[in-house]
Amino acid sequence: MCLDNEIGSPKIIVFGENHHNTLGLIRSLGEIGLFSYLVLVNSNGLYPFVAKSRYIKKVWIVDNVHDGLGVILSAFNEEECKPLIFPTYDSEVKILGVNFEKMKDKFILPAIIDRKWTLEECLNKEFMRTLAQSIGLNTPQSWVVDCSEEVNLPQELIYPCIVKAIDSSSSPKNYTIHQSERSLLESINELSKYCDIVQIQEFIFKKTEVILLGWSDGKGTTVIPCLMDKIREYPRYFGTTGLGRVTKNIEEYIQVDKVYEYINRMGYSGLFSVEFLLSDREAYFLEINLRNDGNGYLPTYGGVNLPYQWYLAMTDNQLILSSLPKYINHDFIMMREFSDIMIPIKYGYSYFKWFKDYLHVDCFLYWNKKDKMPYFYYLFNKIFRCITRILK
Helix, strand or coil: CCCCCCCCCCCEEEEEECCHHHHHHHHHHHHCCCCEEEEEECCCCCCCHHHHCCCEEEEEEECCHHHHHHHHHHHCCCCCCCCEEEECCHHHHHHHHHCHHHHCCCCECCEECCCCCCHHHHCEHHHHHHHHHHCCCECCCEEEEECCCCCCCCCCCCCCEEEEECECCCCCCCCCCECCHHHHHHHHHHHCCCCCEEEEEECCCCCEEEEEEEEEECCCCEEEEEEEEEEEEECCCCCEEEEEEEECCHHHCCCHHHHHHHHHHHCEEEEEEEEEEECCCCEEEEEEECCCCCCCHHHHHCCCCHHHHHHHHHCCCHHHHHCCCCCCCCCEEEECHHHHCHHHHHHCCCHHHHHHHHHCCCEECCCCCCCCHHHHHHHHHHHHHHHHHHHC
C-alpha cells in the first residue's frame, strides 16, 4: 500500500458542502486518525462552520463545484500515492462522474467498477426506479415528463402525486403534494428552470421512512450495518430527519438481500444510502444516494466506521478490514438538533416534551464533545442571523 509519510496513509480529500453531512464524514475519518483535506463548497450562505473541525489538515473554500474540482486537480495532481476523494453532495458526485476518465489514474473516487453504466446515469431517478423494480423491489408508480417544451401530462396520472427533477443534483428539493393538474403544472414550470426532464410519482401515505447506510467495493462486498427509522422530520412529509431510531435489525423493516442485490448489480464502489418509504402494507424503494449520507456519522457512533472501511478496501488493507464489525453494536436514538427544534416552534409540539426527547438522545449530528467548535460556530451564526433579521 502506498503511504503518506506524515500519517501513514494516502491523502484524503473531502469534497462537499457546508453541511452536517460533510462534517459527519470528516469526524468519522478523524476519530480513527485520518485527517482530511477539505474542499468546501460554501453555497448556503452560512459561516463555513464545517471548516472549524479539529480533524482537518487544510481547507479550501470555493463558490461552486467547478472551482472545487479545479482546486483538487491543481493541488493534488502530482501525488505519488493516489488520494481518496469522498464527495458529500450529489453535485459533487456528478462532477466527479463527468470527469472520471481523466481522474481515475490519479485519484481513488466513487465509481461504477465495470463501467456498464456511468455514474451520471446512476444518479437518474428513473434509472434508480427501474433497476429497483427489475430485482423485485416495490416502487411508487412513476411517469417521466419532458418539460423543455409544452408539457403534456400523462392521461393515466394518479393524484395525489409529487414531482422531482430526474437528476437530484440539478434542482432544489422543495417537494409539494399535488391534488390537481393546476398545482402540478405550476411546480413543473418552476422545475423547468433547472432541468428538462422531471419524474412525477404517486404520493404514498407513509407509516414511516427508513434510510439504510453502507459501503461497497463494487466487486461483491457490501456492508450495511444499520438503518435509521425516522420518528419525525422537518418540514413534514418531505423534510430531513429531526429525531430517529438507529437499529441493526434491518430485516424488521426491509428485505435487505434485495438491497445487496441492487448495489452489486449496479457495480458501485463507494459510500451510499438507500431510502425506503413504509406504508401499512408495503415497503417502497425511493432512491439511492451515491455518497456519504447526512446520517453517515450514525454508524460510526454505533461502532461501524463506513468511510474508514471503504478507505481500507480501496487501499487493499484486507487484514484490518476483515477484523472490523459489520453491524452496529447497539440501537440508539439520534437527533439533528437544529432541524428538530423547529417541530415545537412551527407545529405546536410541547417544548416540555421536546426537551424530554432531547435528554434521551444518544447521538447528535451537530454537537460532538470530541469536536465542539463547528457546533458553536453554527449556533452563533444562527443567532447572529436571527438578530440581524429582527433589527431589519
